[in-house]
Amino acid sequence: MPTDAPTPSRVRASDGLRQVALEQFSTIGFAASSLQHIADQAGYSKSSVLYHYSSKEALLEAAIGPAVDALEELLDDFVASGRSVEARAEFIQRFVDFLLGNRLAVHTFVNQGQSLRGTPVIERANTAIRGLADSICEADAPLSEQMRFGVALAGAAYTLVAGATFLEEGRRAEAEDADVRAALISVLSELLIPAEGRPTR
Amino acid sequence: MPTDAPTPSRVRASDGLRQVALEQFSTIGFAASSLQHIADQAGYSKSSVLYHYSSKEALLEAAIGPAVDALEELLDDFVASGRSVEARAEFIQRFVDFLLGNRLAVHTFVNQGQSLRGTPVIERANTAIRGLADSICEADAPLSEQMRFGVALAGAAYTLVAGATFLEEGRRAEAEDADVRAALISVLSELLIPAEGRPTR
DNA sequence: TCAGGAGCTGACCGATCGGTCAAGTACGGT
DNA sequence: ACCGTACTTGACCGATCGGTCAGCTCCTGA
Numbered sequence: 053m054p055t056d057a058p059t060p061s062r063v064r065a066s067d068g069l070r071q072v073a074l075e076q077f078s079t080i081g082f083a084a085s086s087l088q089h090i091a092d093q094a095g096y097s098k099s100s101v102l103y104h105y106s107s108k109e110a111l112l113e114a115a116i117g118p119a120v121d122a123l124e125e126l127l128d129d130f131v132a133s134g135r136s137v138e139a140r141a142e143f144i145q146r147f148v149d150f151l152l153g154n155r156l157a158v159h160t161f162v163n164q165g166q167s168l169r170g171t172p173v174i175e176r177a178n179t180a181i182r183g184l185a186d187s188i189c190e191a192d193a194p195l196s197e198q199m200r201f202g203v204a205l206a207g208a209a210y211t212l213v214a215g216a217t218f219l220e221e222g223r224r225a226e227a228e229d230a231d232v233r234a235a236l237i238s239v240l241s242e243l244l245i246p247a248e249g250r251p252t253r
Numbered sequence: 254m255p256t257d258a259p260t261p262s263r264v265r266a267s268d269g270l271r272q273v274a275l276e277q278f279s280t281i282g283f284a285a286s287s288l289q290h291i292a293d294q295a296g297y298s299k300s301s302v303l304y305h306y307s308s309k310e311a312l313l314e315a316a317i318g319p320a321v322d323a324l325e326e327l328l329d330d331f332v333a334s335g336r337s338v339e340a341r342a343e344f345i346q347r348f349v350d351f352l353l354g355n356r357l358a359v360h361t362f363v364n365q366g367q368s369l370r371g372t373p374v375i376e377r378a379n380t381a382i383r384g385l386a387d388s389i390c391e392a393d394a395p396l397s398e399q400m401r402f403g404v405a406l407a408g409a410a411y412t413l414v415a416g417a418t419f420l421e422e423g424r425r426a427e428a429e430d431a432d433v434r435a436a437l438i439s440v441l442s443e444l445l446i447p448a449e450g451r452p453t454r
Numbered sequence: 455t456c457a458g459g460a461g462c463t464g465a466c467c468g469a470t471c472g473g474t475c476a477a478g479t480a481c482g483g484t
Numbered sequence: 485a486c487c488g489t490a491c492t493t494g495a496c497c498g499a500t501c502g503g504t505c506a507g508c509t510c511c512t513g514a
Contacts, residue, residue, distance in 0.1 A: 083285035196436040207408020235397040
């Protein structure tokens, strides 16, 4: 029954539910998100949610699966492209774009990748993240190098993603994505692209 | 009246519960941690947990409160000490030590600071984190500078804390804290201590 | 010896969880 | 008119949640 929200074009119920669920999962966490709450927020009943998605876990899969796919592809391409400075530079760009385009999903599986172990899609995400760390930084690299990479990747992900938590309260929109993108690429390049001799500054 | 010394050698039950709870909260999350599970793991009954801590929230307060106190003190000292290069350097050291000494607690309130909004101790933690960001980087600083600080702080916190999630699986102990400390201080110094010629604000 | 507090526990409570199920509605094709 | 399909829902289920309570076992000080 189209009680309200006479949306101009067709909006698939499952898409709306997926989006609402993603917002819930990323903000209050998967465990704390109830199907009832998600249903209420989306304007459906709990039963409807379970009609479109066979379980809460399936809803999680639908919500963050595409982002995990994108991350895996990003990783594969980077591994295939070698470790040259050019490859790193392109990877950084694509990585930042990935973060900007999948903030909520990244927030979800980065922040809850530990607590949700056992969930297939989360396992995929964790594997990809670990692969990212391994491939961008060899195991025999000095600890300070490993730390540099860890700080860069985690810092970038968390800044975008939990910046939403701490750094502002809704008035964030002014910071254009393009500006954020440029600034983030700049900082990551400093950290990840080895300058001749020593640290980039 | 609880005399101070009657049970000195005995391990206080409340301490054990606090530690177990901290591990649970940081690994599987506050919402997903049940009092029953914490009690089982600590070898007590759920009722005993609620005897020592009047509520699940009180248990969280006991688990991460001290770390939040330390963070607040760290922040106050840094604000009082000005923004000189020396002050920054000392702050970085103390910050890294704080992270190393409070990994689980930091993991908890960094990762769940958003989902647990409303909890007093979490509110304190969020306020401190925001204060940290504000004080180390003025609001009118260029975006790239803000991003640099965000990446540094978040990256450092997350590398230590979620390194536990991704980077190893129990065989981490070999990486001495002292080495990690040195490497982390080095990376943070690169990012946070303004080099000559670079506009820091 | 005994009173009493600290520590601990099982039984129990109402609420909510994820999930099942059958019934009901709307609608397009025939 | 009839059927099939897609969709939505409330009633209901067993499990578990955080939390209360009465009562148990110790230990200690008087």
